[in-house]
Amino acid sequence: MWPNAEHEQTVPLLRVADLRVEFDTARGTVEAVNDIGFEVSAEQTVAIVGESGSGKSVTALAVLQLLDGGRIANGQIVWDGQDLSAVDKSRMRGIRGEDIAMIFQDPMTSLDPLYSIGDQIVEAIRLHRKISKTEARDRAVELLGQVGIPDARTRLRAYPHELSGGQRQRVMIAIALACAPRLLIADEPTTALDVTIEAQVLELIRDLQRQYQMALVLVTHDMGVVAEMADWVVVCYAGQVVEQGPAGKLLTDPQHPYTEALLTAIPTPETDKSQPLGAIGGAVPALHEMPPGCRFQPRCRHAWQDCTQPPPVVRLDGGRSSRCWLRAPAPTESRRAEPEQELA
Amino acid sequence: MTEYVIRRLLYGLLVVFLVTVFVFLALRLIPGDVVRLQLADAPGVTEEQVDRLAAELGLNQPLFTQLGTFLADAVRGDFGQSFQDGEQVTTLIGERLPITLQLGAMAVLFGVLAGIPLGVLSAVRRNSWLDQSLRLVSVAGISIPNFWLGLLMVTYLALLFTWSPPLVYQGPTEDLSSNLVHLALPALALGTSTMASIARMLRSSLLEVLHSNFIRTVRAKGASELRVIGKHAMRNSVVPVFSILGLQVGHILGGTVILESIFGIPGMGMLIFESVQMRDYPVVLGCVVVYGAVFVLINLIVDVCYGVIDPRIRYART
Amino acid sequence: MSTLDHRPAGTGRLTSFGRGLLRFARTQPFGSIALGVIIIFVLAALFAPLIAPYDPVAQHRDAIQLPPSGEFWLGTDDLGRDVFSRVLYGARTSLLVALATLATGGVLGSVIGIFSGYFGGRWIDSVLQRVMDTLMAIPGIVLLLFVAALLGPSVRNTIIALSLLVIPSFNRVARGQMLQIREELYVTAARANGCGVLRILRTHGLPNLLAPMLVVMSLMLAIVMIAESALSFLGVGTPPPTPSWGLMLSDGSRYMEIAPWMVVFPGGMLAVAVLAFNLLGDALRDFFDPKQIR
């Protein structure tokens, strides 16, 4: 169980705890998410970061009960005091779009190519609001204007393929905002976009979040995005949360070797060009061949013998926590491995 | 779009022209003397009589003159007269084509009406026993020759229910209910493979679509499963189904000979079959031209339908 | 790594073939059963002379239309011929026609399609495709009757006629595939690596085309087998007395009520074979689906 972060609010809007998600594959059952837990409060921005395959999207989809072929094997997803894994289908449909909205990773394929964007926005509105088509269209125009698409009324008739990637992502955002949800989950909303466009889209999300007073779960692998957007950061590795904490502290003073390594692996304008980058050796382990004990241990430069046992989630000050033996309460100095001993 | 249609029509004309020339030449290559065939049971036919008849039928002219004449007339909508009975080919085809088209339409309708629910059910209940049995049914539908189905129907309906289809074909304007009852069984037999192909195709394309990102978007909006499938998934999976229909048209228009004979339907299939057998060149040619034109047209319609269904295709073509 | 070099050439492939087969058996139970059935059919056809108790054309005139018995396992037909022996030999004809049609029509159609696809958009493609359209716009029955009338009914000519019928379908699929493959990044990579057109077609075009074509083939096989029986039904297919399933089916259809064994067995075999090929096709499609390979 993840320790409760000391947020200002007492009751979080969304609480995910001990989440485990399994998929049945040709190679047997795999655990895409092993142990992920975090909390989001109103108007707060939580960033979930981690490398590809670490379970970010699966977690996001699990919240909306949209796992395609997967099942929640363990854990709770509590929305506003309600366990979502227990609610019935029609209630869940009511929550989707109305309370929790989601923007997906790939704007190119996330819109139905056969319907005009107007139809798709109107659909999102009318699924939850008993209003006429014309009213819904007016609302759609308004939404398109808010997400910065000029000439919105004529644009309603446009089909997704007639729009650029940035515009499509804006349409996705408009759909997500259609019913003014209380929580927006944005799953890598900018990975497919150009840098200049990316900045604009993030700015838009940020502004809208303020305007609508939404909570935001931002899934990303880009530390730059995290730094700009997040209040709270959840770092995932191989289906587990390895560290979480307030953004400012986590980025400047990482408490898990993985977070630390990740930060040094990213070139920045200040990176010394004459030195090799601080790469993490090896690759993320495949789901069906997870190492025992700490999942990061084969790539960790600090790994030592304890790491073959599952590490505890260690609660640190400021609501932070880290899943690492190094932060465990009583490690004796002597048991530490030489930091120099690299595992390539 | 109009430009696209015109372009396709021109290509279609070219195809119909090629078909005509090809069939015209092939007809002359196959053995069988139409003149003697006509005089078949008349012993004592003299060479003069043979020559006279040949001249009457225009068969004594050089091949390319004949071809030219045929094409020139055909452009004016005149396909000549049947060698057999002097009937205008256009009249003959005019009588039979609507019947075949109706039969084909009914078969396609059945195929679509039955195939789509089967495909959807199969896809939605993927890997369930229902899916497996539906898949088996649809494969079986492809495996059973349609004429065989027709034979079984006729024989066993009579045996088990003392019921047989009407004997005399009635046009829809003469007696609609008799017409529909008469065509229902052959349409069923003919449409079974269409149904099976549609069910299979729809299943696989639906499965693909159901796992696509935009369907997830629709679900995330809070749409019901009915809406997800009925409005979004279906429309997106229907293009391959349409292309199957385009291909099946040839199958359906050309594959009815045996069924027509089983059910006593005076359609194009029998006409083509008999005309080839009797070397009735004008009729064969007329049929082939009309068939080619229908084929081209239907495929054009199918392609235009793609455009209607899919704005991307519409866009790409204008 | 030097140890690797001493591995006899080909072993890698063989084992990977074996591994593939195992994976096929594991992931495609229906397909494996179908494959088994087909292998049995092919073996039965090949060894028909050894298995068949009687000469398939020998008429036992004191045993006309007898129901299945110890003497005639599947009964006899209207000329007193042993249905079991005829079904066995019929498998030869039917499978031969089907396979040979695919070998000629399939290969020809594919070659035209590959060629056309590789040069997609150029005049050669246009010309070839118009010819294919033409072939497609001629009613199949006319095509089949023409060949039958022109060359006379025979097994060989049935194969020719059916080949003409399937060429456009194969062309369509092969061309579509080739157009796609042409745009694949690995083809660009191969060009960048200095591969010529022929090498690209051979090392990238063919192998990547093979899987989808194999699937089409198994499906077309069903169509061909059905068409063969329709041809026999119209009297322009395999000439008697050579047995083929289609011919037996059409012969027996008149006796459906009094001698059902005359149609049940060849018809059943035909249906089972077609079913097996269809299931195999389905299985192959799933098997070769790159999403499944992961």
Added chain:
Amino acid sequence: MSAISNSATPEPLLEVRDLVKHFPITKGLLNRTVGKVHAVDGVTFRIGRGETLGLVGESGSGKSTVARLVLRLLDPTSGQIHFAGTELTRQRPAELKRLRRKLQIIFQDPFSACDPRMTIAQVVTEPLEAHRISTGKAARRTAAELLERVGLAASDLDKYPHQFSGGQAQRIGIARALTTEPELLVCDEAVSALDVSVQAQVLNLLRELQGELGLAYLFIAHDLNVVRYISDRICVMYLGQFVEHGPADELLAEPQHPYTRSLAAAIASADPHRPPRWDRIMARGEAPSPSAPPSGCRFHPRCPAAFEPCTNKFPVESTMGERTVSCHLHDAAEVLSHD
């Protein structure tokens, strides 16, 4: 147009002059050409031996097209490409094939660049066999050596591409590119698809190889931090043209062209104390279509500093030391001191 000056004054490995590529837009009955996509519209640059030139720009600005033109995977509409002293655009296929040994490319998506039905051995030995350098066991031995060189194991030879992770697959691509001992390696978004941790590995590997083998890179990416890290010089592309060019650090530290400034401003940073970048970026909206590029300066519709001449006059290239920029703000006298 003036040639871009180059620190490596001796004969450069690659010299591209006034390269143009237009794709026709066809339509209608006779496929008549109704327009063209100005994918690359007159670019000029040089790469010296052992040097890395970074190429950045918006999506669709023509970076990949430049890469393909350099490799002669596309035929240029006009312009020249000199590679190792030979004019590539005029070569016959056989000669071109010989020259290609020295020119290789790595693609963005390592998986789609490998034939899924080939083993790694087949993938890596393909160039060897195509160029008849070696075949069979000898080729296999070379392949095994190269795999180890890029950090994979010889035992991986009989595996298939899909059995590898993205970073490993990209190493396979690199190994394949190295088989013919090239002098220039074009990396078209070679690390863009990789995870950050793996991206660092591959970048390190590329630098290592450059050091050992004296390779030159044409390095295309959209992550400016990555480009800056690996490149000596950077060219900035906008709608088929170069708008700015110069030494990597300098160019990003003091961008001159408004578009470059916009790009530089959009660089993300994990430093939580920097002000949010959307307050810094200047280019609003999205790039116009390359089939109908704007008149005058192509950037002017999005440029916050655009003034009258920008809308109708083509900006002239101004050179200042190692840097060049095409912008009316820098015309003639108003040189780099402007800021």
Added chain:
Amino acid sequence: DSEAGKEVKQLSGPPQPGGIYRYAVPSDARSLDPHEQSSYNTHIAIGSTYSKLVDFKTGPDIPYASHELEGDLAESWQQSNGGARWTFNLREGVRFHDVPPVNGREFTSADVRCTMDRIRELPGHQVNLISTVDSIETPDDYTVIFNLSQRQAEFDTNMANHFMWMLPCEGTRGEFDLGTQAIGTGAFVLDKWERNRERVLSAHPNYYEKDKPHLDGIHVAIVPDQGAAAAALRTARIDYLSTLSFDKRMVDLLRNQTPRPRLAAELSFSPVRIYLNQEKEPFDDLRVRRAIALAIDRENMLNSLRPGGSSSAAVTPKLFGGLPPEEVDRLQPYDPRQARALLAEAGYPNGFSAEMIVTDGYGETVVREAQWVQQDLAKVGINVELDVQDYATYFTESWAKKNYEMGFGLQTPMLSSDEFLSTEWHSEGARNWYGIADPKLDRMIDEQRPMLDADEREQAIHEIQRYIVKNVSNPITLYLYEQQALYAPYTGGAYPHPDYGTRHLADVFLGDEAPGRG
């Protein structure tokens, strides 16, 4: 079913008037013009619409396929001048159907002349039937006299031929289209003809036989598929089904189902034959031809593949001059031993190989029979390969052009012995596509034609056939088979004739249970 096996009898009289008689035929006429179409389909289509001068007798007391004649439009007729002048006295008051442009006017000798003139103008088989006619006299409206160029004993039989329908002058003059309309003097009026669908006929109110026809009308459906036709019979959609090529047992099955139909086996006049091209080796050798004739187990074949029938020599037994089947069997027994001996004698002790053409145009059974023959011949060492051709090729390219070695097929029936002999076996016969050129045979055929004494002529024709079997042995007639017809139990008065006419429908009537009555 306790009634199984019990023979169903035809309804006995007195005939009840009324009802629609419904039956199915496998294919339709292409045209109704009897002079343009020689096909069976055309002639049965118009067979009860037109009348002839004379016709074959049918009825409850007349044996099936009798060649005895009775007057139809002619009340009486005589020959004179030793058979060179034939006078027909027409019935008075015979009226055509009341259909424009004929409008029910009276039939007169002028119509006979119109018809004869038309026959002479057009090519076709019918010309041969009146080839001996020199001139026609019509002294009054009810008398027609034919003057022949030579004596012809069977001229009246020729006039009973189905080609000799008497057409109205309006038709021959082109005032209506003979191809699509048939306006005659027959018992039924053709009300509607929808090609390939159905023919609808109604009773001719002014038919010359006062109380006939009994039926109100006839509906003929075109049903190409036998199975469908059988289903229709089973479900009482039709009252009568003919020319079945079903197996006997299949027919028995149908017969034992309700409503239990009555089976009528009617001997076909189409001989089943093997024919040989005497211009090719080894068929130029009589011993080879004879060996082939002796090698066929035709009785077994007839009973296995057909529902039964009768042996036949050149002239079918029911015709005047037909050789009795028992004698045919004696002359041409099944004797493979001797066949082999003959082959050895001819220099083929190990047999030989040859190709035999056959067509499926006559139905599948013919192809089956060919396979039977193939096996029989194999037993004596003749290795036959079947070449199944489509009808057009078979007929025009192979048979008529003597482009074959052996052939197997049906011969269209002829209705007189002279027609058989002179067209097929005479060296100058129009259909002698076998290379038969036997001067002695030619002489025998020429000599029988003018013989007026029936006995003498019959003997001569028998002699010719004996000669053909022994010394020509080509075409080798195997047998005539029985055509089966099934009648619903509530039908009566059906006594057909194997010629291509359907005049007998005037006698048919329906019982009370007939669905066609409601």
